Amino acid sequence: MCAERSMEETLVLDAHCDSLILRHVRGDPVDLTDENPVYQVDLSRLRKGGVDCLFCMVGDYDLGQSSVLIDAAYEMCRMHADDLQICRTASEVRAANAGGRIAIVLTIEGQKMLGERIEHLRNLHRLGVRVANLTHGGGGRPELQYDVSYFGFIAPQERESLRRQSKGLTPFAWEALAEMARLRMPVDLAHINDAAFWEVLDIAECPVCYTHGCCYALCPHSRGLTDEMMVALAAKGGVMGIAFYRKFIHQTDPSLDRLCDQFVHAIEVMGPDHVGIGSDFDGTERLLYPIPEDVSQLGILFEALGKRGVDKVTLRKLAGDNFLRILEA
Numbered sequence: 095m096c097a098e099r100s101m102e103e104t105l106v107l108d109a110h111c112d113s114l115i116l117r118h119v120r121g122d123p124v125d126l127t128d129e130n131p132v133y134q135v136d137l138s139r140l141r142k143g144g145v146d147c148l149f150c151m152v153g154d155y156d157l158g159q160s161s162v163l164i165d166a167a168y169e170m171c172r173m174h175a176d177d178l179q180i181c182r183t184a185s186e187v188r189a190a191n192a193g194g195r196i197a198i199v200l201t202i203e204g205q206k207m208l209g210e211r212i213e214h215l216r217n218l219h220r221l222g223v224r225v226a227n228l229t230h231g232g233g234g235r236p237e238l239q240y241d242v243s244y245f246g247f248i249a250p251q252e253r254e255s256l257r258r259q260s261k262g263l264t265p266f267a268w269e270a271l272a273e274m275a276r277l278r279m280p281v282d283l284a285h286i287n288d289a290a291f292w293e294v295l296d297i298a299e300c301p302v303c304y305t306h307g308c309c310y311a312l313c314p315h316s317r318g319l320t321d322e323m324m325v326a327l328a329a330k331g332g333v334m335g336i337a338f339y340r341k342f343i344h345q346t347d348p349s350l351d352r353l354c355d356q357f358v359h360a361i362e363v364m365g366p367d368h369v370g371i372g373s374d375f376d377g378t379e380r381l382l383y384p385i386p387e388d389v390s391q392l393g394i395l396f397e398a399l400g401k402r403g404v405d406k407v408t409l410r411k412l413a414g415d416n417f418l419r420i421l422e423a
């Protein structure tokens with residue numbers, strides 16, 4: 095049976111995609127039905143890749159930008175209502191899929207746009223934003239962490255001493271996390287510094303996830319989680335999305351095989367219920383094509399994972415069911 099066939103009944107969910115914001119920044123139509131080979135995601139390639147649910151990032155900077163991107167997402171879904179639908183919950187995703195539509199879930203990257211006003215978080219939630227991370231990596235109060243996140247390859251001892259020197263969450267971060275707990279809105283820990291990561295895991299009561307990153311044990315990049323962090327995330331019911339960015343996959347030899355290593359390692363460390371996909375399509379350096387190189391190629395990943403011995407039940411979970419769980423009301 096070919097890979098596409100065997101995945102037919104499987105819900106496929108990509109937990110991080112920057113295509114809308116990249117199109118906006120470049121002045122192109124903020125519309126996934128606009129087919130432009132310069133992007134890694136569009137409607138026909140989502141269909142070819144068998145994607146049922148796409149987390150679309152709609153803002154990392156200010157409220158004006160988020161407002162424009164959220165409107166664009168709704169307009170896109172209104173104009174192409176047979177193909178795309180904004181969804182807020184797992185049951186809405188399932189209903190959209192039953193009707194043959196791809197579910198679009200709105201997410202934000204960082205909470206800089208809130209300007210430390212919790213009202214804006216509530217309003218974004220009312221508009222359908224369902225996953226929010228705390229920072230896009232910067233430091234200072236609007237980033238919700240005091241110190242910047244290191245970005246790059248880093249040795250374990252250096253990483254550990256940096257964690258000890260770093261200051262974590264700001265008071266507004268605690269306020270936001272409490273509100274997210276009340277709303278049952280998952281917090282995304284991608285980009286956060288290690289000190290803040292542990293503060294969230296130790297104390298936060300909202301659902302947790304890490305939408306796009308890799309395993310530090312296999313690639314010493316700061317955007318990889320250590321095994322210890324992965325175990326703690328899983329213990330809290332969290333899900334980690336493995337990213338397709340070459341620099342996160344392997345330091346010297348990024349390839350489909352090394353990407354499979356990332357999935358296999360994450361499954362070993364966290365168990366089958368806590369691993370998913372967070373491609374970061376259209377979110378990384380143009381010259382470093384992700385692996386797989388666009389969303390239409392997702393089938394090659396599932397096929398390769400199957401060959402690596404990942405059983406069908408586990409494959410189904412990591413393809414989408416695990417991330418869908420965090421949207422259960």
Ligand SMILES: [Zn+2]
Pocket residue numbers: 203284285306377
């Ligand atoms: Zn990111």
